[in-house]
Amino acid sequence: MNTAQPxxxxxxIKDIMEVYSKGTKQYLLLAYSLNTGLRISDILKATVKDSxxxxxxxxxxxxxxxxxxxxxxxxxxxxxxxxxxxxxTDGDYIFYSNxxxxxxxxxxxxxxxxxxxxDMVGITLSCHSLRKTFGYIAYKNNVDLALLQYIFxxxxxxxxxxxxxxxxxxxxxxTTGLSIGI
Numbered sequence: 502m503n504t505a506q507p508x509x510x511x512x513x514i515k516d517i518m519e520v521y522s523k524g525t526k527q528y529l530l531l532a533y534s535l536n537t538g539l540r541i542s543d544i545l546k547a548t549v550k551d552s553x554x555x556x557x558x559x560x561x562x563x564x565x566x567x568x569x570x571x572x573x574x575x576x577x578x579x580x581x582x583x584x585x586x587x588x589x590t591d592g593d594y595i596f597y598s599n600x601x602x603x604x605x606x607x608x609x610x611x612x613x614x615x616x617x618x619x620d621m622v623g624i625t626l627s628c629h630s631l632r633k634t635f636g637y638i639a640y641k642n643n644v645d646l647a648l649l650q651y652i653f654x655x656x657x658x659x660x661x662x663x664x665x666x667x668x669x670x671x672x673x674x675x676t677t678g679l680s681i682g683i
Contacts, residue, residue, distance in 0.1 A: 507633035507666045520618040527614045529583050536576045538635035538652055541628035545605040550591035552580045564654055636665035
């Protein structure tokens with residue numbers, strides 16, 4: 502079984518985002534995933550009302566815990582433009598099914614959207630890769646590890662480090678790359 506890996510290269514993230522046109526449901530799904538760190542099962546429950554308010558709030562499907570995530574301003578703008586272009590109303594799902602707009606797309610369909618973007622840039626990509634990418638990029642931008650542990654609801658910081666792809670090789674590069682006082 503392959504383990505989902507975070508995308509560690511900003512150029513690759515840009516390339517993945519360019520697979521879909523800005524303003525499409527597919528583009529928004531990638532952006533939402535990369536900018537919230539939520540599980541895909543939780544993202545698919547996002548409604549217009551909450552998203553336009555700038556908040557994702559629900560009970561996590563996997564953990565059953567109540568969670569609140571404020572959406573960043575750029576993501577809020579993407580959502581607003583998408584909602585207006587699609588003529589969605591408060592009760593609608595952001596990621597509505599084309600077959601039945603009163604339901605969200607399935608996890609399988611979300612996976613197809615994400616996997617296709619990966620295929621187009623030559624990598625294996627999953628919805629979980631995007632969640633891990635959020636954590637990896639946040640960590641590399643000096644977000645405190647304890648805070649990431651809280652966001653991901655992990656039992657320890659060691660679990661979080663493994664989850665976001667920080668490996669012993671990466672730790673070794675730090676120690677071999679530093680020469681302090683000698």
